[in-house]
């Protein structure tokens with residue numbers, strides 16, 4: 786059995802346009818495509834952050850089980866969270882740190898023209914809100930029926 790060569794492993798993560806779909810705006814390593822249902826997103830091979838084109842994050846959020854794409858360790862994601870000076874991997878413009886309008890504790894980087902980047906663990910967090918909202922909606926619905 787051949788021991789995995791850490792140097793080779795490192796080279797594999799190093800951004801290479803022939804192998805990777807995008808260069809990670811956070812850590813500069815290569816990102817690879819991950820397909821969930823019919824939605825294709827990009828996931829970093831190193832920091833495991835996720836890139837969503839346009840409204841993919843919202844489309845993916847509505848799919849049951851889609852948090853499976855967020856395989857990174859949230860602790861690792863938090864390490865990268867403080868790096869805010871990042872550029873859009875599509876156009877190179879500086880991305881804006883944006884708080885989610887529904888969950889202001891979640892911050893992600895966004896390019897108004899191209900999409901958004903979330904650190905490892907953030908998509909799972911982002912997604913949970915829809916469930917919470919769903920239950921809140923149920924409770925509200927019940928109350929209004931009891932006291933119209």
Ligand SMILES: [Zn+2]
Nearest residue numbers: 809812829832
């Ligand atoms: Zn990365």
Ligand SMILES: [Zn+2]
Nearest residue numbers: 873876896899
């Ligand atoms: Zn852009």
